[in-house]
Amino acid sequence: GSDVFLRFSIYPNPTDGNLNLKEKQNVSSSKNANSLSRSQLSKNSTSSNLNSNLGNNITLELYNMSGVLLKRDVLKREQFSEKYQFLMNNVGNGIYNLKIISGQVNETHRIIVEK
Secondary structure: OHHHHOOEEEEOOOEOOEEEEEEOOOHHHOHHHHHOOHHHHHHOOOHHHHHOOOOOEEEEEEEEOOOOEEEEEEEEHHHHOOEEEEEOOOOOOEEEEEEEEEOOEEEEEEEEEOO
């Protein structure tokens, strides 16, 4: 799927309210990434995440499907050493978009909440 190029993995999804976020390791060794030429990679903004630098801060933004911002966490890169737990206890069942922004990386994950 298209998530091959995403820098972060998010689980469990569907979730009952708490999400774990983890930075993927050794992302550049992905077979799919190696089969694309550099010019193809640079044209596609999501695939260029693999080679992009993360900033000192990582911003997590949760939006509902109407585009309303429900929750925003800003954390230091050091807090993200292993994994980070994003709490969504006050969010009802449904589909949401979680945006992860850091440095040159900007990606959106679709999250399903089922309690």
